[in-house]
Amino acid sequence: MPQQLAISTRGLTKQFERQIAVNDVDLQVQAGEVYGLIGPNGAGKTTLIRMLATAEEPTVGEIYINGEPLVRDRDNPNLKRQLGYLPDDFPLYDDLTVWDYLDYFARLYRLTEPKRSRRLKEVLELVQLTHKRQSLIATLSRGMKQRLSLARTIIHEPVLLLLDEPVSGLDPIARVQFREIIKVLQEAGMTILISSHVLSDLEELCTSVGIMELGFLVESASLENLYQRLSRQQIVVATMGNLGALKAELNNCPQVEGIEVLADAQSLCVHFSGDVQESAALLRSLITAGIPLTDFHRTQESLESIFLKMGHQQTS
Template sequence: MIQIKGVTKKYGNFKALDDINLSLEEGTVFGFVGANGAGKSTMFLILATLLQPTSGELFINGISVRKNPTEIRKMIGYMPDFFGVYDQLKAEEYLDFYAASYGISDSERQKIIPQLLELVNLTHKRYEYVDLLSRGMKQRLCLARSLIHDPKVLILDEPASGLDPRARVEMRDILKSLKKMGKTILISSHILPELAEMCDEIGVIDNGKIIAHGSVSEIQTQLRGEKVITVNMMKAIEQQTIHFFEENPFIMNIEKLEMNNGISFSFKGTDDDQVDLLKNAMANDIPILSFTEHVTNLEDVFMEITKGASEDEA
């Protein structure tokens, strides 16, 4: 569905994007995460045909973004990070204006607009003036605007930016509904946990480069390279128990817990290696009460990724 091949964007000697390569299947929800200024918006502007890359090619459904911008605009819905609204229009009129701009007939507009307002939970605000809507409502209205021509691809730049917790949940639920409809969705954010629940894949971008790509769990594994596991016993730990864990080639940094009935350690093996470890421990009559893998804090992962990339640049 989407192919990005060697896309670079330069401003003088500065590279806003540096050799971006990415391939996404139809129906994928992909999240670009990175700090402000990392290159997320630049990438989205190029995909939305609003900015030309210095080099590289992009294709949506086999059509070149650079060579056929008019065709591409029929296929995408773009929601920028800073959106504009016409304050003197009511919500319904606002959508009607954009639908007419896409050449949608009056009879079709009368069907589509109520459906879109229902999708973004704004049916009760259809006759409200846009300038009287809250920020969250305005963003949902702009999302409805990007859907007015039923695009195959949605490009959403920071759709949850500046929203309160309740509005974030509402936006997330709407995006989940769009995912079920089979839309291919690209979302950007500078907050990794914000994307974790709704995305099939995530790309971490820093200084114009994609430095990690995969599911959240894959990114954690490839960058952290280890898991932290806590094992609690039914009785005080004996030296032979410590020796059992020390002999495992995937275990390091063993620490006794304060209660003296447990240990924690770093584990660099696979999930299968972890299963084998537990099986062998039980076979050796080690009285395990609990065996817990700790979930890595996503913010810590993001900080570690970008720190590593910065050190490589230096």
């Protein structure tokens, strides 16, 4: 197996009685990537992550972590030391303090003093909970609890992090804080696989994404490649004047493939097939036509929009 792959699976399948939850998945994640796994509930994301985390045995198929095979019916202690797994429902012990909780898990991973205390201080600083070290877990906000769960997941310095829906249920500020920590971990050289329904979070974090549908990995590509293939170029245009006159002028341009009125009713989203020079020519033509523009900028279709479009293509 190539050593640069942090995760590689071949024909990975999991069947529960008559239901196939994960179906013949060949997944490859390069070392140092943040790989986003997206798909609706029931698509098989959690089962796939559980198999990678050694929490679930595959029915058939092979898993390699950093080139090392995960052997079925074995304890795989060396592999487990390399993994950090954050499930979406791991319990926290409300009657422990933050420090005692992390200390408990550090001992389970056989961290000894003085390294143990040093590591606890490091992870508390990383997840911004140093000021809460003596607080009972019961008193923490949901965002703080999730950051504490992440601290527990990385206490033993794993090289591969498996995060199952880590931002679900968090408010926007807590999501931003969590995202920033993930970026720091990636910069430190960790490989991270993260599943989420919040596609805007993955868009900002990920280098690659995999899309799961009904147990199949239907798409797996770098974000850049996905945008190149599936994202339509868009131009947002706004005017102080009449929208009808703006639309009429836009429709004269052969590269304009569609026009949508945006929520503020003064802006249009233009689906545009041209390049940078052609968009500059369009801007010139609008100004020459005397359209009072207040905005004109190129943008890219969002990951959410690409995902919805792909889902529609597969069901239609």
